[in-house]
Amino acid sequence: MQSQSPPPHSRRFAWASRNFRIQTAATVISGLGNAGAPIATAFAVMGGGGSATEVGYVTAARLLPTVLLLVIGGALADRLPRHHVMVAANVFSGLSQAVLAALVLGGHARLWHLLVLSAAGGAGYALYSPASGGMIMQSVSQEHAARAFPVFRMGQNAAQIGGAALGGALTAAVGPGWVLALDAACFLLAASLRFFLEAETMSAPEGGSMVRDLREGWREFASRRWLWVVVLQFSVLVACIGAVESVYGPIVAKERLGGAGDWGLAMAAYGVGLVVTGVLMARWRPRRILLVGNWGVFLFGLPALALAVAAPLPLLATAMFLSGVGVTVFGVNWMVALRQEIPEEMFSRVSAYDELGSYSLAPIGTALAGPAADALGLSGALWACALISLLLSAAVLLEPQVRRLARKSGADGTNDTNSANSTSGTSTPAAHATEPALVP
Template identity: 55%
Template sequence: MRTPAASPRTPLLSRRPEWAGRNYLLLTAAAMVTNLGTHGALIATAFAVMESGGDSGDVGLVAAARIVPLVLFLLIGGAVADRIPRHRVMVAANALNFVSQGVFAVLVLTGDPQLWQMMLLTALCGTGQAFFNPAAEGMLMSSVSGEQVSRAFALFRMAMHGAGIGGAALGGALIAAVGPGWVLAIDAAAFAFAGALRAFLDVSHIAKRAAGGGLLADLREGWDEFVGRPWLWSIVAQFSIVVALVGAAESVYGPLVARDQLGGARPWGIALAFFGVGTLVGAFLMMRWKPRRMLLVGTLGVFPIALPSAALAVPLDVVGLSAAMFVSGVAIEVFGVAWMTTLHQEIPEEKLSRVSAYDWFGSTAMLPLSTALAGPAENLFGRSEALWGSATLIVVVTALVLLVPDVRNLRRRTKEVGGSTTPVGGSAAPAKTAAPTTVAETPTAHPGS
């Protein structure tokens, strides 16, 4: 006998998990769209610079033009996102990115773009991201609650990483087939489509912001929240160093080692692909695993991030390097999900974007400096020595973070319901009372992820 089809009253969408609400689905879909476009566009930007006659130094200038405004405007972006509805900030940032990438695409497709033009347009794109990132993180955290928040964050990150891998592969193929201009145009269209999706986000569940004392007062309040939690500022300080060292290894030393000792760009591309697969595996693992001591588990997961630098220092062959990159990818996702879960649990909802902005700022502030100093460090110490130094420093700063009691003891908060202990949902206890107890809690990952 045939099983009757689902009735109109029980559509397939009603079978989705309880934690996958409307806002969560819209945010995940929009993030996948923008990651598909952006990862291809990053490659296209470099090729657009080179095709216009630029050299490696020009490529670096255009890349820096994106990072500098991202760092400069992050704190303001976080304060703005906690002051007005976050989805409006996200849509406005997407609109700015749509315009900047669209103009960039037109310049590449119709003529010979000048270096200053490309730097200006990528700077506008970085400015948009500075306002978007804190708003998006706050919006995501306010869209989930209950027992399965870790699973929700893990699935979101898995979707983002999967789209990023696909976007890089598709972008590379399209650049070869039709040129970088069309890839930039696709990225502009992706921002427009994602912004349209985010315009439908529902913020009625978020309490209206009380009138504050101005932007500076909001920034000061966010700073007090940030420095008042030793686990928070110590891990962000750790990641300011970790992200800087990993960034220099991957953007400078990795391609050089591949060119000089591994046979060219292909082995490095394979290693990066294995890192991407590792992030997917790590996110899948964290969908099923909910460690009680989230920050402790997450911080222990940072140690393997030193492996790629060590593998490049030897250097290992493509098999060994790919294995190191894979393990590193898994590890960063273990930390990432743990970190996001902790922020969700510990930071009051109305301060999420400001705290996220301090997190982003601290985690990325040293990245331009580290990439600029990678060459001089190689000349001064030698490439292998610089890479061994990076690996050692990652291990040392991570070990130092474990000395912070809150990092070791913060647990997934629980409450008694009907005589049984169950995880608490929501986005955190009140500010000064949310200091970790020695009962049970969990963190999430963001610094530099």
């Protein structure tokens, strides 16, 4: 019998593989809980009489194990089936959040409980994130990357809107414990979905030692100047943004605005900026990937500036919206650059070094957020974060590879560069390291 051609709608969405659809749906579900959890955690600390310094300590407690364990998570994800790693990490994170929710709801949560269980959540994320990054890269072919990644980011970012708004509203209405319980349920539901990812498309376990794998990943990461320069930029940016969103924002909302509900609305505006820009990025394929992406980074400091000048909620929400625009412009172009330049067998390890560098100073930034506010005043600390963000955005453009890295021929039907070395999962690391797609 002659096989029938797939229906038009099937061909139209041929770029969305089964693994891509499952991973995107699971990411949306877990993202709904994660968007509200930081708001709930901050107000759980303050509800127990905690200070800004203690809010920073709890946030740092989550980030520290993330930084310490990311490279191990990356090596595991390139050696083991990635869906197994993600499912185990999601279950662990869901259980730790469930315990924290029970303690908060029962009125028994102490600072050390929040510190320990936040650290457990950070460990779960460190194991999950490199596997997730490798999975989404692996499930998208190079020719469809510029179409698929904006859709993934839109789904991921849409969860930020609903999760932040719901988290802020629930924290204000019924307390932070229920928001943490929702986060636990979302983790467990996401784990159940990821269980159905197709195992045959995962990386097979490799021989040799994990130490060797980590060295190979480091060589792959360090050989690309555009990669480590941007990661170095983000190591400071993420520390500043973490201090603003996890510590200063909730404090300003409590002291000058309407509390958790208003901060949730501001975070939701940030999410709207993320999503609507995803629609643009699904159609826009800029030639110079990182140059355009870094223009988005210039918008990252606007929330700190709005908080510093005690802007009313509408202006704060506008600043958050524009920051979300910048995050999506950068994030989609960054994903395209990684998918284009990094060999498939290295995805998770390079993703781990990327996140390790980006988050390396985040625990210090959040831990010092309270003391910095005491020393400089809350407005002074916010002005410092805004200024640092602006200066770093300008400084990274001094690197020629950042300005010149270009979309390669054949990606989504484009023919943007004169580069003949198009990337595939079988390309050698040496070829990627010596011949990035640069244009004058």
